[in-house]
Amino acid sequence: xxxxxxxxxxxxxxxxxxxxxxxxxxxxxxxxxxxxxxxxxxxxxxxxxxxxxxxxxxxxxxxxxxxxxxxxxxxxxxxxxxxxxxxxxxxxxxxxxxxxxxxxxxxxxxxxxxxxxxxxxxxxxxxxxxxxxxxxxxxxxxxxxxxxxxxxxxxxxxxxxxxxxxxxxxxxxxxxxxxxxxxxxxxxxxxxxxxxxxxxxxxxxxxxxxxxxxxxxxxxxxxxxxxxxxxxxxxxxxxxxxxxxxxxxxxxxxxxxxxxxxxxxxxxxxxxxxxxxxxxxxxxxxxxxxxxxxxxxxxxxxxxxxxxxxxx
Amino acid sequence: xxxxxxxxxxxxxxxxxxxxxxxxxxxxxxxxxxxxxxxxxxxxxxxxxxxxxxxxxxxxxxxxxxxxxxxxxxxxxxxxxxxxxxxxxxxxxxxxxxxxxxxxxxxxxxxxxxxxxxxxxxxxxxxxxxxxxxxxxxxxxxxxxxxxxxxxxxxxxxxxxxxxxxxxxxxxxxxxxxxxxxxxxxxxxxxxxxxxxxxxxxxxxxxxxxxxxxxxxxxxxxxxxxxxxxxxxxxxxxxxxxxxxxxxxxxxxxxxxxxxxxxxxxxxxxxxxxxxxxxxxxxxxxxxxxxxxxxxxxxxxxxxxxxxxxxxxxxxxxxxxxxxxxxxxxxxxxxxxxxxx
Amino acid sequence: xxxxxxxxxxxxxxxxxxxxxxxxxxxxxxxxxxxxxxxxxxxxxxxxxxxxxxxxxxxxxxxxxxxxxxxxxxxxxxxxxxxxxxxxxxxxxxxxxxxxxxxxxxxxxxxxxxxxxxxxxxxxxxxxxxxxxxxxxxxxxxxxxxxxxxxxxxxxxxxxxxxxxxxxxxxxxxxxxxxxxxxxxxxxxxxxxxxxxxxxxxxxxxxxxxxxxxxxxxxxxxxxxxxxxxxxxxxxxxxxxxxxxxxxxxxxxxxxxxxxxxxxxxxxxxxxxxxxxxxxxxxxxxxxxxxxxxxxxxxxxxxxxxxxxxxxxxxxxxxxxxxxx
Numbered sequence: 018x019x020x021x022x023x024x025x026x027x028x029x030x031x032x033x034x035x036x037x038x039x040x041x042x043x044x045x046x047x048x049x050x051x052x053x054x055x056x057x058x059x060x061x062x063x064x065x066x067x068x069x070x071x072x073x074x075x076x077x078x079x080x081x082x083x084x085x086x087x088x089x090x091x092x093x094x095x096x097x098x099x100x101x102x103x104x105x106x107x108x109x110x111x112x113x114x115x116x117x118x119x120x121x122x123x124x125x126x127x128x129x130x131x132x133x134x135x136x137x138x139x140x141x142x143x144x145x146x147x148x149x150x151x152x153x154x155x156x157x158x159x160x161x162x163x164x165x166x167x168x169x170x171x172x173x174x175x176x177x178x179x180x181x182x183x184x185x186x187x188x189x190x191x192x193x194x195x196x197x198x199x200x201x202x203x204x205x206x207x208x209x210x211x212x213x214x215x216x217x218x219x220x221x222x223x224x225x226x227x228x229x230x231x232x233x234x235x236x237x238x239x240x241x242x243x244x245x246x247x248x249x250x251x252x253x254x255x256x257x258x259x260x261x262x263x264x265x266x267x268x269x270x271x272x273x274x275x276x277x278x279x280x281x282x283x284x285x286x287x288x289x290x291x292x293x294x295x296x297x298x299x300x301x302x303x304x305x306x307x308x309x310x311x312x313x314x315x316x317x318x319x320x321x322x323x324x325x326x327x328x329x
Numbered sequence: 330x331x332x333x334x335x336x337x338x339x340x341x342x343x344x345x346x347x348x349x350x351x352x353x354x355x356x357x358x359x360x361x362x363x364x365x366x367x368x369x370x371x372x373x374x375x376x377x378x379x380x381x382x383x384x385x386x387x388x389x390x391x392x393x394x395x396x397x398x399x400x401x402x403x404x405x406x407x408x409x410x411x412x413x414x415x416x417x418x419x420x421x422x423x424x425x426x427x428x429x430x431x432x433x434x435x436x437x438x439x440x441x442x443x444x445x446x447x448x449x450x451x452x453x454x455x456x457x458x459x460x461x462x463x464x465x466x467x468x469x470x471x472x473x474x475x476x477x478x479x480x481x482x483x484x485x486x487x488x489x490x491x492x493x494x495x496x497x498x499x500x501x502x503x504x505x506x507x508x509x510x511x512x513x514x515x516x517x518x519x520x521x522x523x524x525x526x527x528x529x530x531x532x533x534x535x536x537x538x539x540x541x542x543x544x545x546x547x548x549x550x551x552x553x554x555x556x557x558x559x560x561x562x563x564x565x566x567x568x569x570x571x572x573x574x575x576x577x578x579x580x581x582x583x584x585x586x587x588x589x590x591x592x593x594x595x596x597x598x599x600x601x602x603x604x605x606x607x608x609x610x611x612x613x614x615x616x617x618x619x620x621x622x623x624x625x626x627x628x629x630x631x632x633x634x635x636x637x638x639x640x641x642x643x644x645x646x647x648x649x650x651x652x653x654x655x656x657x658x659x660x661x662x663x664x665x666x667x668x669x670x
Numbered sequence: 671x672x673x674x675x676x677x678x679x680x681x682x683x684x685x686x687x688x689x690x691x692x693x694x695x696x697x698x699x700x701x702x703x704x705x706x707x708x709x710x711x712x713x714x715x716x717x718x719x720x721x722x723x724x725x726x727x728x729x730x731x732x733x734x735x736x737x738x739x740x741x742x743x744x745x746x747x748x749x750x751x752x753x754x755x756x757x758x759x760x761x762x763x764x765x766x767x768x769x770x771x772x773x774x775x776x777x778x779x780x781x782x783x784x785x786x787x788x789x790x791x792x793x794x795x796x797x798x799x800x801x802x803x804x805x806x807x808x809x810x811x812x813x814x815x816x817x818x819x820x821x822x823x824x825x826x827x828x829x830x831x832x833x834x835x836x837x838x839x840x841x842x843x844x845x846x847x848x849x850x851x852x853x854x855x856x857x858x859x860x861x862x863x864x865x866x867x868x869x870x871x872x873x874x875x876x877x878x879x880x881x882x883x884x885x886x887x888x889x890x891x892x893x894x895x896x897x898x899x900x901x902x903x904x905x906x907x908x909x910x911x912x913x914x915x916x917x918x919x920x921x922x923x924x925x926x927x928x929x930x931x932x933x934x935x936x937x938x939x940x941x942x943x944x945x946x947x948x949x950x951x952x953x954x955x956x957x958x959x960x961x962x963x964x965x966x967x968x969x970x971x972x973x974x975x976x977x978x979x980x981x982x983x984x985x986x987x988x989x990x991x992x993x994x995x
Binding site: 502531538557560563599617622 | 714715862863864890927933938942943947
């Protein structure tokens, strides 16, 4: 692939990460004395000073920053106030569960959304199109928590065929995945539909038709590879939100993932955990963006091979 | 060896009044993409040093294929694009040192008509308002009379009573006439026409071309006529400059260029045009160019035509030919102009 | 002529715009192209020449249908409905079409070798390996240098002229009997255009295929076509051998077009335009569509459509032709 393109994207990703990490530092320092946020208000000032020294808050700002940055680089965000374990460890425990949910959602959403979008595009403006698009709009307009609660009411309380919350079996995953995937599938469907419509209107589709390619071939071998480019972009960015994006749903279904951890950490004022999660989300998003950029470079030969090289 | 000679002053003109437009060594270079990750930036030379003069009331055409830079020259002359270097003088006044205020005033003297008339017209204003706008901007005539002026101009271009209509209600040919009316309403002396009829149907082109020539005769306009259509160019021009990869390769009068072309590119160009009538036998050897126009990012060394020219020699590959004035007043940039004869 | 490769008989095409009355951009058009010959179809924008070709190729869009008439390829009917299963394939196997904007007509994410190979496979049902080999041969045939290497290139890496050559390679893959070229050289530079025209003539000599050459440019027609048909407002108004039609036109429209053109080899004192504009399809005059612009029109012209009449090769649709047909 175009070396220059890749190098620039990677450089940008690194720069973004650095900015985010710095930003977290600044925000947490600027909003006031962390000891006041973390420790009870009526605590003895001596104890407060002790903690201040222990956390290095009496050192000059730039020294704090350097130490912070160094630690962050090593994955050390401090000790979780709640349970005395390193924040990194606490977070790390939760990641697989969120990933499980996220990947299942992702797969389900793609499997639902893309065919729906393609189907709608091929039947443009007919009733089938309008129907599928209505579903899609419903999907992403409906608030997560509302849909989640509705599903719990129906399947757990009324029909009693699914557990209402928690983690453990495949059955536990069904409702959270449906909740999350519906919204995501809705946007994917809409987006796929526009990308396909745009590609279907292009002249090269007509060339393929003139050469005798049937509809299936035209969609599968001509249209989709081109429509994939914008679709990958949008899907890739959503992928980045997977880690921190399921906060509401995880809470509704008591799914023990990172999102649930974030809510409780914020409520407990567990500074290091919050810090860690924010940075983690940032890393995931930047990595996802970078992956999309690089994938773009691979998918689209115009980017991959670069400008015209004419023969003399 | 003499420096680049001033090109294309028609030999039969009296050397009295200064030409309306005098352009000298006009250059426009754009920065291009880098080579590799840290390599030097390439340059795109759109216009590689062009010089010419245009007298009052005359039509000078610039012809060439796509990417030769002819449109860029038109834009440079009007300062719609800033030149990298070179001098443009309008009516004796050097424009390179001109500030924004003076340019605004000059716009009343130099106007542009270009190809896509639909996008040149504001869809939300009536035709009459748009024609009138120029008069308002330059403060020409008493405000009360401007509407009448605009209407008169519309009538002169063959759109009587169209002042209250909107662009979308007009056909392509009518839109182009409206664009012409708007350009001429402010009374310019120089009009740059950039492919003014290329987007129109064949039967409408003739209408608009006649309009342009009639208005030129009536108003004493000078045209810088940019086009790729050689038959049309023969019809409207007094002198023609043939352009290739940013430079003029041959400049001469209508008869000289079309009846006795000398530069291999000119000959190839003229020979390649398909025509509905029986063509006259070309004088001298037929010239067919091989290959295609190279990218201006990577122009060939020496004479830029040499990779395609059947008469190229070692000298052509090494040394770039400068334009040289011939005995009959035309100018050619070629090491072997007699080869094609 | 003996069984023409393409025969269009009294074709009428209908467009149903949403929420408006139907219009007929092609009305009663009849054309024939014989093997090895080039028929030029000439007319200005909106005259229906492109739609006629699209109808023959079966590429009409959603709201566009063949209202009446038929199209036959090598004697077998393919429009409005193919006469049998075998006939359905005839369209793309025996006919090919190239368009004006080659850059847009090539799939940007597939190499040109892939696209030419696919065209070959679709037409001949051969296997992939043979198709790939043939693709390189075809690219060579159309004059692309280093064809084996360039077969892996993507369309954006080719210049305009080379892209059109690649399109031509796709079109002649599998040796169709007819090539429809719709404004195929209009977007190209003059010198490149000359090369492409020469290539088409060469290919025609080699394979004996027929060419339907569609353009608005009378000069191109003069150079490429042996016979021409002039269209105006959806109808063929004049037809005949090129030299005759252009040298001594019968229809006032043809004559008007010729008189409005400048000529590169001679000074023309003044261009004589055709006054007025082409009527909108939704507002066609009852009789001859050209009558409002015609200097020779009479009462009968506005009353009824003149049929395409004439014996022999030259035919004209006019009640008052410039000469007896």
